Amino acid sequence: MGAPSPGAAEQRGRPRSQRARVAVLTAAAELMVSGGFADLTVEGIAAAAGVGKQTVYRWWGSKADVVVEAVAEGYLTLPIVSLGDAGDLRADLAAWLRGIRSAIEEEDAARLVEAIMSALASAGETSEAIHQSLIRPIMAEIDSRFREHDRAHPGALPGPPSFLAETVGAHLLLHVMFGWPLGEERIGQLLDLVAPAAP
Amino acid sequence: MGAPSPGAAEQRGRPRSQRARVAVLTAAAELMVSGGFADLTVEGIAAAAGVGKQTVYRWWGSKADVVVEAVAEGYLTLPIVSLGDAGDLRADLAAWLRGIRSAIEEEDAARLVEAIMSALASAGETSEAIHQSLIRPIMAEIDSRFREHDRAHPGALPGPPSFLAETVGAHLLLHVMFGWPLGEERIGQLLDLVAPAAP
Amino acid sequence: MGAPSPGAAEQRGRPRSQRARVAVLTAAAELMVSGGFADLTVEGIAAAAGVGKQTVYRWWGSKADVVVEAVAEGYLTLPIVSLGDAGDLRADLAAWLRGIRSAIEEEDAARLVEAIMSALASAGETSEAIHQSLIRPIMAEIDSRFREHDRAHPGALPGPPSFLAETVGAHLLLHVMFGWPLGEERIGQLLDLVAPAAP
Amino acid sequence: MGAPSPGAAEQRGRPRSQRARVAVLTAAAELMVSGGFADLTVEGIAAAAGVGKQTVYRWWGSKADVVVEAVAEGYLTLPIVSLGDAGDLRADLAAWLRGIRSAIEEEDAARLVEAIMSALASAGETSEAIHQSLIRPIMAEIDSRFREHDRAHPGALPGPPSFLAETVGAHLLLHVMFGWPLGEERIGQLLDLVAPAAP
DNA sequence: GACTAAACGAGACGGTACGTCGCGTCTTTCA
DNA sequence: TGAAAGACGCGACGTACCGTCTCGTTTAGTC
Structure with a gap:
């Protein structure tokens, strides 16, 4: 007009x-x-x-x-490593989780996560915003990888890609909130659960 | 003396x-x-x-x-339904999760959870205590059920019982923190993941 | 031009x-x-x-x-009665003072006076302006009447007309500032002082 | 008891x-x-x-x-000179008024008076307290002197002692509030008014 | 009729102080 | 010596106005 x-x-x-x-x-x-x-x-x-x-x-x-x-707006960011695509979903995921672990164990990132959790807890109404800017990016990273794998090998995954991504994210959240270490054994269990090796 | x-x-x-x-x-x-x-x-x-x-x-x-x-000391408790044992792990879990959902959706319980989360977030050092008194009981409920099922059907579970219990707990945490509804579809996905129907 | x-x-x-x-x-x-x-x-x-x-x-x-x-500019005015001239200075003054008393005791005028006092107190540099627009008119009213009386009966007044006017004004100020009532007795004393009855 | x-x-x-x-x-x-x-x-x-x-x-x-x-409580006081008693009321009053003038013209006292006026203006309900602690002492000084003179020479004063004291106080207030100088001429007029020389 | 320039309304800006709330500590008396 | 009461120094809260600073918008002259 x-x-x-x-x-x-x-x-x-x-x-x-x-x-x-x-x-x-x-x-x-x-x-x-x-x-x-x-x-x-x-x-x-x-x-x-x-x-x-x-x-x-x-x-x-x-x-x-x-x-x-x-x-x-990105003034506060977690140093998330990106999820590679070296052909092997399990291996890629394992490397990515170890990267996350390093980031979390680092001083600043730990404080950041705790701070963001506090902000979230004290402002329920804005949780969606935090989810969008903090949690979603993490999940998106593996979500797309799961999706791709699902296309290549239909029926091989134990659930919808986005659900699996959330499962991983939920475990990470649990570890972060309670300060549990993300050990190799736990990583292995997680991989077995969401990306079982083909029999 | x-x-x-x-x-x-x-x-x-x-x-x-x-x-x-x-x-x-x-x-x-x-x-x-x-x-x-x-x-x-x-x-x-x-x-x-x-x-x-x-x-x-x-x-x-x-x-x-x-x-x-x-x-x-039990002055504050979540109204957790106990996990029944009607022979079918999936059915029992499903019923239990629906019970949790009801409890969460109820007003007081939601406030309690949010409050406890805040306490946790604002006092990292006491997180273990909160975990012990709040999260652990929830997980313990299903943990023992998983354990029992594992004894009855060795190798049928996609991971160690306690890990699976934590996976369920982690998902619940995610839903509570972000206020997501715990729909039937999600319950189904969760069951498929941690207690797949025997093929 | x-x-x-x-x-x-x-x-x-x-x-x-x-x-x-x-x-x-x-x-x-x-x-x-x-x-x-x-x-x-x-x-x-x-x-x-x-x-x-x-x-x-x-x-x-x-x-x-x-x-x-x-x-x-006259957007804020005290409802001052004008001083009549019925031949008797004492009677005229007494009536005028009673009019002032009524005005002061009325709600709005009291607030106005207090407000103007505040303005004066908080802005010393403008006190002259306030004096000119608020105090002076009151005094002018009686000043001219004193002056006239002085011309008619030289030597009868206990001081220069303007000084006597200020004396009356000063007493009014005292009563206003401290919230004292302007009683009949006080009016009588004031008249005896500034306009004594001829012996 | x-x-x-x-x-x-x-x-x-x-x-x-x-x-x-x-x-x-x-x-x-x-x-x-x-x-x-x-x-x-x-x-x-x-x-x-x-x-x-x-x-x-x-x-x-x-x-x-x-x-x-x-x-x-006396943390803030005006440096009031005390009124002497040298036998002559007029002379005593004149000396006392000149002392007041000096005090007022001095920097600190002027500020103090202005400050007290402000406090008074902004807190009408406490005006009585201020009157008691600030104005009354000044008047009391001359009041007793007037009273004594009245006893010695009944009927010589143009009004009751306390009223005359207030008249003097009111004039002082007027001068302080509007920053007028307290000149010799004014002092003379005041004395003529409240303590006229015997004819 | 376009141009200039100042005043206009609106309202955000960096500040100061307000009066209140809650912290964690201290200082009483009472049991 | 614990417990109630409650004042203390302190720090942050969220609000109200201060006086200043842009904005876009009138509203006059002056070219």
């Missing part, structure tokens, strides 16, 4: 400062890594970002919201 | 008040259910229990500790 | 909006009466006037300035 | 800290003198006193209350 693009915001007043927005997210990410979620304060974020406290509350409502957006 | 029983602490001064102890745990349990972990305060517990704040700190150290003990 | 009137600023750009000016003063006056000076805010004035905050700051600089101008 | 004194407080819990109380009043007095009432903040008082903000709010409710108590 010749009319001005519909839905174009009739923007009134001073527009939102991107500088402030980025500064808040960056500061939150840094403070999260250095001190964890529990020690994080809105006041601290605002100070570190060189921003008024009200600016945080104007756009976010709570420290959990800030963290969620920081995660969603 | 004339001597005080050996090893028995020669306790001096006024002994710990059981009245106060029970009142604190009871109050904590009630406040937890009615308001969740985040809204719980030591001050609130003490007031509701008719107890001095110092008394709480003398014996517990933090609100998480109180909750953990309340859970451990 | 054909040239534009000399000294008249060659004003460029949009001229000051009288609509906005009046709206601000009116809003300030209303808010002053309804809530007092302490509860008055620039933000509130701007909102009530349907005006941008910047517009207030562009022309006034502080809420005290706005109030001062509102008083000066 | 043998019983514990009736009305004796059954004091429970930690008693109020006198250290904190004195520190707050002292800090408030100092900040008042150095910065005035407008620049005074509860936060600032608490910080300067080495006291939690809550402690201030627990006992005082507002900065005005603190100031009022500081004045009432």
Whole structure:
């Protein structure tokens, strides 16, 4: 239509400062890594970002919201290794799980995970956002691999690819939340369960 | 013997008040259910229990500790149905999972789970305690059933009983944390995975 | 001259909006009466006037300035009865003082006086303006009457007319500030002091 | 009575800290003198006193209350010269008024008066307290002198002693509030009014 | 009639202080 | 010496306004 693009915001007043927005997210990410979620304060974020406290509350409502957006926007990321495709599903998965283990055992990543879990727990309504930005990527990685394998060998998997991916993710979550080590034996059991060797 | 029983602490001064102890745990349990972990305060517990704040700190150290003990002592329990043994593992498991689903979908139980998750997330050091008192009982229920089935039909299960129990528990955790419904399809997939029908 | 009137600023750009000016003063006056000076805010004035905050700051600089101008322009007035001239100075003054008393005891006027006092106290530099617009009119009323009496009966007054007017004003101020009632006895004493009956 | 004194407080819990109380009043007095009432903040008082903000709010409710108590307890005092008695009422009063003038013109006293006025204006309900501790002492000084003079020379004064004292006080208030100088001429007029020389 | 320039409304910005809540500690009296 | 009561220093909360700073939008002159 010749009319001005519909839905174009009739923007009134001073527009939102991107500088402030980025500064808040960056500061939150840094403070999260250095001190964890529990020690994080809105006041601290605002100070570190060189921003008024009200600016945080104007756009976010709570420290959990800030963290969620920081995660969603990639200011906080888990160093997830990508799942290779060397032809052997079991071997690929095993290598990937060992990579995850390393990442989790590393100091920063552990703190990050714990922090994200806290954010999630204290803000149930935003759990979907966290799921989308944190859990989903992890599962997506193996999901596609499962899917591909399923196409190549129909009926060989013990369940739908996405379900298997979630099974792996659920186990990882369990280990992370309770601080259990992800040992070789456990990896073996997991592989036997979701990607049994062809008999 | 004339001597005080050996090893028995020669306790001096006024002994710990059981009245106060029970009142604190009871109050904590009630406040937890009615308001969740985040809204719980030591001050609130003490007031509701008719107890001095110092008394709480003398014996517990933090609100998480109180909750953990309340859970451990059974002041806070999930209404877990027990896993029957009607001869068919799949059928028994299915019934049990549906029972869990009902419990989770009920208002109070959902709040309790969320609260316990928060306690866990905000107090990593007590996670083991929470695991022992909250997660373990759930898993124990199915674990023993898996174990029994394994004895009866060696080699029929796709993994060690305790591992399979954890797999089920992990999935439940995933659903609870992200508020996913535990549908029939998902239950079926889970059963196919951990208790495949004999071919 | 054909040239534009000399000294008249060659004003460029949009001229000051009288609509906005009046709206601000009116809003300030209303808010002053309804809530007092302490509860008055620039933000509130701007909102009530349907005006941008910047517009207030562009022309006034502080809420005290706005109030001062509102008083000066007559948007806020004390309902002062005028001092009659029935031939008897004492009787006229007594009637006038009783009128003042009624005005002060009325709800709105009391609030107004208190508000103006606050404005005065919190903005010493504008005290002269407030004096001019608030105190002076009151004194002027009796001042002229004293003056006239002095001309008719030289030497009869116990001091210069303006000084006597200020004495009356000072007493009124004292009563207003400390919330003392202006009783008949006090009125009598005041009259005896500034307008003694001829012996 | 043998019983514990009736009305004796059954004091429970930690008693109020006198250290904190004195520190707050002292800090408030100092900040008042150095910065005035407008620049005074509860936060600032608490910080300067080495006291939690809550402690201030627990006992005082507002900065005005603190100031009022500081004045009432003598942490803030006007350097009032005492009214001598050299036999001549007019001469004594004149000397005393000149002393007041010096005190007012001095920097600290001026600020103090202004501050107290602000406190008064912003806290109408406490005006009586301020009157008692600030205005009354000034008036009491001359009141007793007037009274004595009235006993010695009955009928010589143009009004009751306390009324005349208030007249002087009211004039002083007027001068202080509007920053008018208290000149010799004005002092003379005042004396003529309240203590006319015997004819 | 286009151009310029200032005032306008709106509202976000970095700040300061507010008054409240809860922390974990300390200091009383009572049992 | 434990327990109740409750004040203490402290730190963060979320809100209210401050006075300033963009924005896009009038609303006059002036070219």
